[in-house]
Amino acid sequence: MAEKKTLKRFASVFLASSLIMGALAGCNSEGTSTAGGGSSSDTTSDVIKIGANLELSGAVASYGSSIANGAELAVEEINAAGGIDGKQIQLVKVDNKSENSEATNAAIKLATQDKVTAMIAPATSGNVIATAQIANQYKIPTVTASGTAPNVTENEDGTLNDFVFRTCFIDPFQGIVAANFASNELGAKNVAIYADNASDYAKGLAKSFKEQIEANGGTVVAEEAYVADDTDFKSTLTRIKSANPDFIFIPGYYEEVGLIVKQARELGIEAPLMGADGWDSPTLVELAGAEALNNTFITNHYSSQDPEETIQGFVEAFKGKYSESPNAFHALGYDTVYYIKDAIERAGSTDGEAIQKALAETQDLSLITGTFSVDEKHNPVKSATVLEYVDGNQVFNSKVNP
Amino acid sequence: MEWIQQLVNGISLGSIYALIALGYTMVYGIIKLINFAHGDVFMLGAFIGFYAIARWDIGFFPALIISMVLCAIIGVIIERVAYKRLRNATRIAALITAIGVSLLIEYTVIFFRGASPEAYPEVLPKTYIDIFGVSISSISILILAVTVVLMILLQFIVHKTKIGKAMRAVSLDPDAARLMGINVDNTISATFAIGSALAGAAGVIFGVYYTRIEPLMGVLPGLKAFIAAVFGGIGSIPGAMVGGLSLGVVETVVSALGFSLWRDAAAFVILILILILKPSGIFGKNTREKV
Numbered sequence: 112m113a114e115k116k117t118l119k120r121f122a123s124v125f126l127a128s129s130l131i132m133g134a135l136a137g138c139n140s141e142g143t144s145t146a147g148g149g150s151s152s153d154t155t156s157d158v159i160k161i162g163a164n165l166e167l168s169g170a171v172a173s174y175g176s177s178i179a180n181g182a183e184l185a186v187e188e189i190n191a192a193g194g195i196d197g198k199q200i201q202l203v204k205v206d207n208k209s210e211n212s213e214a215t216n217a218a219i220k221l222a223t224q225d226k227v228t229a230m231i232a233p234a235t236s237g238n239v240i241a242t243a244q245i246a247n248q249y250k251i252p253t254v255t256a257s258g259t260a261p262n263v264t265e266n267e268d269g270t271l272n273d274f275v276f277r278t279c280f281i282d283p284f285q286g287i288v289a290a291n292f293a294s295n296e297l298g299a300k301n302v303a304i305y306a307d308n309a310s311d312y313a314k315g316l317a318k319s320f321k322e323q324i325e326a327n328g329g330t331v332v333a334e335e336a337y338v339a340d341d342t343d344f345k346s347t348l349t350r351i352k353s354a355n356p357d358f359i360f361i362p363g364y365y366e367e368v369g370l371i372v373k374q375a376r377e378l379g380i381e382a383p384l385m386g387a388d389g390w391d392s393p394t395l396v397e398l399a400g401a402e403a404l405n406n407t408f409i410t411n412h413y414s415s416q417d418p419e420e421t422i423q424g425f426v427e428a429f430k431g432k433y434s435e436s437p438n439a440f441h442a443l444g445y446d447t448v449y450y451i452k453d454a455i456e457r458a459g460s461t462d463g464e465a466i467q468k469a470l471a472e473t474q475d476l477s478l479i480t481g482t483f484s485v486d487e488k489h490n491p492v493k494s495a496t497v498l499e500y501v502d503g504n505q506v507f508n509s510k511v512n513p
Numbered sequence: 514m515e516w517i518q519q520l521v522n523g524i525s526l527g528s529i530y531a532l533i534a535l536g537y538t539m540v541y542g543i544i545k546l547i548n549f550a551h552g553d554v555f556m557l558g559a560f561i562g563f564y565a566i567a568r569w570d571i572g573f574f575p576a577l578i579i580s581m582v583l584c585a586i587i588g589v590i591i592e593r594v595a596y597k598r599l600r601n602a603t604r605i606a607a608l609i610t611a612i613g614v615s616l617l618i619e620y621t622v623i624f625f626r627g628a629s630p631e632a633y634p635e636v637l638p639k640t641y642i643d644i645f646g647v648s649i650s651s652i653s654i655l656i657l658a659v660t661v662v663l664m665i666l667l668q669f670i671v672h673k674t675k676i677g678k679a680m681r682a683v684s685l686d687p688d689a690a691r692l693m694g695i696n697v698d699n700t701i702s703a704t705f706a707i708g709s710a711l712a713g714a715a716g717v718i719f720g721v722y723y724t725r726i727e728p729l730m731g732v733l734p735g736l737k738a739f740i741a742a743v744f745g746g747i748g749s750i751p752g753a754m755v756g757g758l759s760l761g762v763v764e765t766v767v768s769a770l771g772f773s774l775w776r777d778a779a780a781f782v783i784l785i786l787i788l789i790l791k792p793s794g795i796f797g798k799n800t801r802e803k804v
Contacts, residue, residue, distance in 0.1 A: 172629045208623040208628070308774055336774055340733070345522040346768035352514040366630060378518070379641070379648040397632035398724050469530055 124492035132482040137278025158201045159461055161186075161451060162221035162251075164242060164512030170339070171391040172364060174234035175398045178256045179204055182231060182446025184432055189448070195455050200448075207233055209492050228461045229254070230277065232363075234440065235364075236312050238262030239275070246274040250463035252470055254278060254451055256443035257388065257412075259285065260311045264489040266416075274463070276470050276489045278447045278480065281313060285387045285410045288495045288511045289360060292408065294327040296509075297383055299358030303351045305371065307363035308336035316362035316387055324360075333358050337367060344371045345378060352380050364389045369398025376403040388412060389494040391439050401503030402504040408508065412439040413480040414496045416507040425479045433447045439480070446478040518647045519760065519769045523576075524762040525653045525722065527761020532715035533738035534745065534753035535667065536588075536708030542684045542703045542748035545604060549611040550591060552735015553618040554709045558584045558716025559726045560622065568633050571638045573721065577659070580717045588709025589702045597698070615735075615771040622728040630727040633720040656718050663714060664754055669709065671750060676703050684748070702785070741785045746794025755795065 117489065163182060166175025188202045194200060203225045207214040221227045222245055230246065232239045232255035239244065239258035251439035255263060255277045261281050263271050293299040294338050302324055307313035321331055333354040335347045348371070359375070359382055361368055368390050375384065384407040393409055396404060401432065415426050415436045429437040437445075453476055454469035473485045483491035497508040518537040535554050540548045558580045595614050597606045598771040640651045679700045682690040691697050719734070720726050737760060745756025760780060767779045786792060 137557075169628050170630075172627075335771070338774060342719075342725060343526050343764075345525075346765040349515055349518045349522060349775045350769055351770065352518075366725065369632070370723065373724060375640070377650050379643070379650065394630070394632065400635065402647055442685070459720075
């Protein structure tokens with residue numbers, strides 16, 4: 112306990128000092144740019160800076176670095192093809208260490224020091240929300256590749272975060288797809304839900320799944336929760352097992368889900384397990400083991416095995432650069448850059464408000480993770496893919512339209 | 514059947530707490546210091562075992578022994594560098610130093626390898642034994658066996674060997690022990706070595722059992738083991754074992770009743786209750802305050 116306190120104290124002092132430093136640095140660079148005169152405005156005119164505020168280390172580092180790799184490939188392609196209206200894109204990456212407070216700091220840095228035109232927001236919903244205020248305040252259009260919680264773009268009181276957008280679909284949709292898959296494809300009647308209670312993402316999924324499965328005539332026989340960073344799930348899983356469900360929905364992130372899947376199979380739970388895009392990481396297979404993952408499913412944004420031509424073209428290009436098969440986060444990071452590019456081109460300027468307007472008016476934009484139009488709540492309306500784990504590999508199962 | 518399964522779950526968790534609690538209790542017994550860096554020695558043990566298994570491709574038992582030996586050395590270094598010169602300082606100074614050492618270890622590890630988690634390789638063959646619908650994995654039986662063997666070994670060292678006798682003497686009265694010709698410094702170092710070796714063993718066992726290890730993994734188990742040590746009566750070796758196992762079972766029962774989100778809270782409520790009702794713990798001796 113004492114440790115926690117000192118940590119907190121240290122963190123707050125550090126945060127305060129870094130804020131002051133950031134402000135000072137901001138003043139400084141402004142000073143030099145006016146002093147420099149013509150030369151500095153020259154350099155800003157031939158590049159478009161896009162900030163990337165991502166989880167490059169910490170608990171969900173796998174998401175952030177995947178998005179960064181996807182975005183880099185897209186930037187490389189766009190620059191090779193002549194950039195946006197003749198201007199090259201420069202990607203400014205900042206690590207937010209998978210923490211809310213660091214995500215805010217990173218957004219302040221990108222807004223005040225690097226003076227970016229647009230930002231790629233963090234991967235997880237909580238971290239995106241931590242940057243929303245900065246985006247609105249500095250009028251910098253911000254697009255998250257994978258923040259799926261509804262309240263990323265829309266606040267609890269129904270007001271819109273004007274400058275926040277996303278490339279992915281939202282959680283309630285994933286929950287509904289999972290529930291329909293469970294009742295229609297797997298014929299599940301008695302289901303259990305085991306959700307991460309510390310994440311808005313997981314709670315949102317659990318809620319919409321529950322509503323849909325009950326509408327489909329299923330019964331929720333057990334509803335349990337865990338907290339991020341737990342390692343021992345056996346006692347709760349034993350409790351779930353005794354309720355005898357024929358399907359278990361586990362919305363959460365791969366770090367805990369990997370252990371849950373492993374421990375569930377160790378306890379002899381044979382029922383199909385299902386989750387959402389939070390499972391999608393190679394670390395999941397390492398933690399759970401390929402064998403335990405058999406008979407598990409996820410809803411996701413895309414599959415690299417989707418036979419569509421544009422998708423296979425992207426997969427080839429990606430393999431050429433990174434020599435691995437792209438996962439959904441790679442694809443979303445890639446798409447996010449193209450989404451921003453499309454808006455800047457239509458806006459015809461690098462002015463924040465013009466780009467914001469163009470993003471909100473996006474119609475039938477065809478990207479790797481699907482073709483979408485943006486609705487009035489800044490959410491793209493697009494399809495979801497169901498994947499099955501077979502011996503540690505994701506296998507394309509089906510595609511579900513909204 | 515559910516409850517027998519839960520008991521098995523609780524004992525597996527509790528035996529890890531017990532192994533860590535032993536180090537807390539031994540160090541407290543001998544120099545009255547709550548060594549908050551102990552949970553981080555546990556973390557180092559897990560990482561040493563991981564690199565031994567993943568990089569050098571050796572089995573579980575050699576990795577366990579390497580981890581125990583290296584942790585023992587690390588424990589002695591921590592004692593010699595950080596705590597020895599504070600032996601006559603106030604207890605709060607030593608306690609704060611312990612917190613400092615804990616943060617130093619955690620962030621040094623993060624500095625060198627980053628904060629991302631690592632998955633323990635599967636070193637032990639996995640088979641399940643089904644007894645009346647209770648599924649017990651061979652790993653949990655092995656873990657329990659290793660824990661019991663280490664505890665018996667510890668009892669043997671403390672009660673039947675010369676160094677054990679010296680430890681008990683120093684714990685009782687360091688000045689009198691010194692007058693009797695016992696090398697107090699070496700005895701304290703030996704206590705740190707043994708306690709840290711047990712934490713190292715707990716780290717490897719934790720890794721094999723729970724798979725995921727990361728640089729801050731020692732914080733919560735460290736605090737839980739501290740609670741276990743206080744519960745059993747800090748300074749008492751059998752107390753740490755009983756305290757650890759009971760805490761594991763209590764946490765499991767809390768989850769089993771459907772209050773999984775209250776599990777950590779339950780552990781800390783136990784700490785508060787025991788400090789109010791019986792500060793000396795179950796096995797602790799009631800010492801009269803010297804005025």
